[in-house]
Amino acid sequence: MQPFIDQIISECEILQGLPLWFSYLIFQLIFCGIIFVFVAVFAMLAGYAERRVAGRIQSRIGPNRVGPQGILQSLADGIKVFLKEDIIPTHADHILFRLAPYFIFIGMFLSFVAIPFSSQWVIADLDIGIFYLLAVESLVVIGIVMSGWASNNKWSLLGGMRSAAQIVSYEVPVALTILLVVMYSGTMSIQGIIMAQGAAPWNWNIFQTPFLFVAFFPLFMGSLAEGNRMPFDMPEAESELVSGYNTEYSGFRFVIFFFAEFSNLYLIGALATVLFFGGWQAGPLPDFVNGLLGIETPLSAAIVKNLVELCVFMFKSLCLVFIVIQLRWTLPRVRVDQLMNICWKYLVPVAFFNLVVMGIWMVVVPEYVTDIVALCMTACGVLLLGYFFYRVAWQLKNTKARLRFNPLS
Amino acid sequence: MTESNQPEKVFKTEEMVLNMGPQHPSTHGVLRFELTTDGEVMTKAVPDIGYLHRGIEKLAETVGYVGFMPYTDRIDYVSAMTANQGYAMAVEKLAGIEVTRRAELLRCTASELNRISSHLVGVGSFGLDMGASTPFVHALRERETINDLLESLCGARLTYNYVRIGGVSHDLPTGFIDKAMVFLNHFEPIVGELNRLLSDNKIFIERLANIGVISKEDAINYGLVGPNLRGSGVKFDVRRDEPYSVYPELDFNIPVGLGKAGTLGDCFDRYYVRVEEMRESAKIVRQCLLKLKDLPEGDIMGKVPRKIKPPKGEVLVKVESSRGEMAYWIVSDGSDNPLRLHCRTGSFTSMGIIEKLSRGMMIADLVALIGSFDIVAPEVDR
Numbered sequence: 001m002q003p004f005i006d007q008i009i010s011e012c013e014i015l016q017g018l019p020l021w022f023s024y025l026i027f028q029l030i031f032c033g034i035i036f037v038f039v040a041v042f043a044m045l046a047g048y049a050e051r052r053v054a055g056r057i058q059s060r061i062g063p064n065r066v067g068p069q070g071i072l073q074s075l076a077d078g079i080k081v082f083l084k085e086d087i088i089p090t091h092a093d094h095i096l097f098r099l100a101p102y103f104i105f106i107g108m109f110l111s112f113v114a115i116p117f118s119s120q121w122v123i124a125d126l127d128i129g130i131f132y133l134l135a136v137e138s139l140v141v142i143g144i145v146m147s148g149w150a151s152n153n154k155w156s157l158l159g160g161m162r163s164a165a166q167i168v169s170y171e172v173p174v175a176l177t178i179l180l181v182v183m184y185s186g187t188m189s190i191q192g193i194i195m196a197q198g199a200a201p202w203n204w205n206i207f208q209t210p211f212l213f214v215a216f217f218p219l220f221m222g223s224l225a226e227g228n229r230m231p232f233d234m235p236e237a238e239s240e241l242v243s244g245y246n247t248e249y250s251g252f253r254f255v256i257f258f259f260a261e262f263s264n265l266y267l268i269g270a271l272a273t274v275l276f277f278g279g280w281q282a283g284p285l286p287d288f289v290n291g292l293l294g295i296e297t298p299l300s301a302a303i304v305k306n307l308v309e310l311c312v313f314m315f316k317s318l319c320l321v322f323i324v325i326q327l328r329w330t331l332p333r334v335r336v337d338q339l340m341n342i343c344w345k346y347l348v349p350v351a352f353f354n355l356v357v358m359g360i361w362m363v364v365v366p367e368y369v370t371d372i373v374a375l376c377m378t379a380c381g382v383l384l385l386g387y388f389f390y391r392v393a394w395q396l397k398n399t400k401a402r403l404r405f406n407p408l409s
Numbered sequence: 410m411t412e413s414n415q416p417e418k419v420f421k422t423e424e425m426v427l428n429m430g431p432q433h434p435s436t437h438g439v440l441r442f443e444l445t446t447d448g449e450v451m452t453k454a455v456p457d458i459g460y461l462h463r464g465i466e467k468l469a470e471t472v473g474y475v476g477f478m479p480y481t482d483r484i485d486y487v488s489a490m491t492a493n494q495g496y497a498m499a500v501e502k503l504a505g506i507e508v509t510r511r512a513e514l515l516r517c518t519a520s521e522l523n524r525i526s527s528h529l530v531g532v533g534s535f536g537l538d539m540g541a542s543t544p545f546v547h548a549l550r551e552r553e554t555i556n557d558l559l560e561s562l563c564g565a566r567l568t569y570n571y572v573r574i575g576g577v578s579h580d581l582p583t584g585f586i587d588k589a590m591v592f593l594n595h596f597e598p599i600v601g602e603l604n605r606l607l608s609d610n611k612i613f614i615e616r617l618a619n620i621g622v623i624s625k626e627d628a629i630n631y632g633l634v635g636p637n638l639r640g641s642g643v644k645f646d647v648r649r650d651e652p653y654s655v656y657p658e659l660d661f662n663i664p665v666g667l668g669k670a671g672t673l674g675d676c677f678d679r680y681y682v683r684v685e686e687m688r689e690s691a692k693i694v695r696q697c698l699l700k701l702k703d704l705p706e707g708d709i710m711g712k713v714p715r716k717i718k719p720p721k722g723e724v725l726v727k728v729e730s731s732r733g734e735m736a737y738w739i740v741s742d743g744s745d746n747p748l749r750l751h752c753r754t755g756s757f758t759s760m761g762i763i764e765k766l767s768r769g770m771m772i773a774d775l776v777a778l779i780g781s782f783d784i785v786a787p788e789v790d791r
Contacts, residue, residue, distance in 0.1 A: 155427070240772055331541060332612045338616075
């Protein structure tokens, strides 16, 4: 972020009169505010999008009453929840009960500090960014266990316990996979990992070697499990635990859980994009857009460049978010012990194997072979994507509600 | 003894008693289970029934034979048509009332359509219990069409009160046969789609295989009926073995559990029997509609006396309801009210075996078990 702020300061005379630390502080606060607003808006829109997609998958319409095509539905729901009475159960542990949402909130928002939205727009490009991301995401599990325990509800407690076991277990394959990418890129900085990839699909990490491709799945499944998404939404398993750890929460405290859920949804997409899909890499696109708009000044050019990269990043991560949503509305839920089996019996060995073989590959296989493999893998990826679209189109065509009777006709 | 035993002494553990229901999404109504659990694993789950007891059987003693008909709808509101039919058949047998062939065919059509819709709810909500909400909505979409069809037949969508003592209330509306045929043509491939979406799903099968295994002997000893009994491989169906109405003329199979996913008699078998039964019921409806098409217009009510006063005696009539054998036992003292009426239902009988099966199960498995019995809570308590 610093180069970008420096650039703004050098262009703006008012800021040059102020002490440098003060300008930095102001700008960082502004960017934090933007992130906050982004997460809030994203949670709102993702909630709406999820319900619309779910509606289409389930051959119904979904919310379409509040605002044009129901786009304000989440806002209406949010206002409704805000107006609810804030209830703390009588025998709940008051302190922990109040404290738990903060942990979840902080854990979620700290993650956004290290998410690079474009080449310059990242709050803090830490040298150990990916490590930091793993660390702060674990903060959430403390909040969840805390809320489950403090609610004085056995079902919530079960939810909290499930969540602890699940998140702690699934961090292992996720960390191993991240380690693999770190090993391949040679850096722990998130920007560095993105920089090591390119804009074209055959430069993305996922298509580099078969092992990186396989490694994507432990990461994706692991982040689904850590984000409590279907098919791993054990902690809030609706039909088993009613609502899990957040059963006893209402009002604004509940909204925080809701925010955390949806910002986590975005984090799943963003993390996979950063590690495997080339992040914000846009190639010659920013220069092309700049040329198209005829922009001369360096600051405007930088802003446009970052905007284009932001759009690329958003597009990639939102595609993944869409897949996560689609998975949620298609699959049943696995059982707790099966969940652990999947993690420890399949994902962890696969991740380990990948790590080892990838290391050998990096030493043994010459570079031109890797390039050929990358091209072949990209072609396979395109075919896979084509098949995916074909299946979705087939389903959309064939599962429409075709019959409508008017009983009185 | 050795050191390995010491932690058990230091950390005292005790079992947790969990209260599941009466308000819980997977108990399918107002039903309560008392779970004794050790973490996620249960040592025992005891069903506690009676939250929905409305005294329907006692009501029969005051409202009279004709007046009781609407109450039968409420015994099993998901499959009201078969409950209607069972009661009507019992009174007809008691009072010696003949039913016309047209009425029998209409009853058969209606109750088989209702069986499809009931199984759609059962199968769909089972998916919901397993966490898959999409199949549920798809199943309800099909059920909606059946509701439309039955509404055009009798004016009601849930509690039909269509079957009357001695016949049925309405004849076929114009165009019903064609509409129903269109629906059946549409519906039969939908069962395949449902299988693709749910029954063939690896996660779904893994959740159900080898869970809640009921042996043939246990199924008979605990008095399970209908799909729950057939899921254990017992080929018993009242429609075939003690035929009533027009069923002897019809050609249909009795699907039984085959242990496709794992052990014979597990949750998946019970589930899959229902899926197969939907196909069979569609076949039956098709045959009934063809027979109705050929049948000339005629009476839909037999000769029924103005006041039904059956002679002294008692009668037991069984029908195959969607949830299995449904038996009506009526004792008449010669007056116009029954002296005693009892209704034995499928969901009630399946309550008994839950405690036995639940030992060592996980909480998520109990949800699967309850779902696989396709319990309708008002049918348990009446």
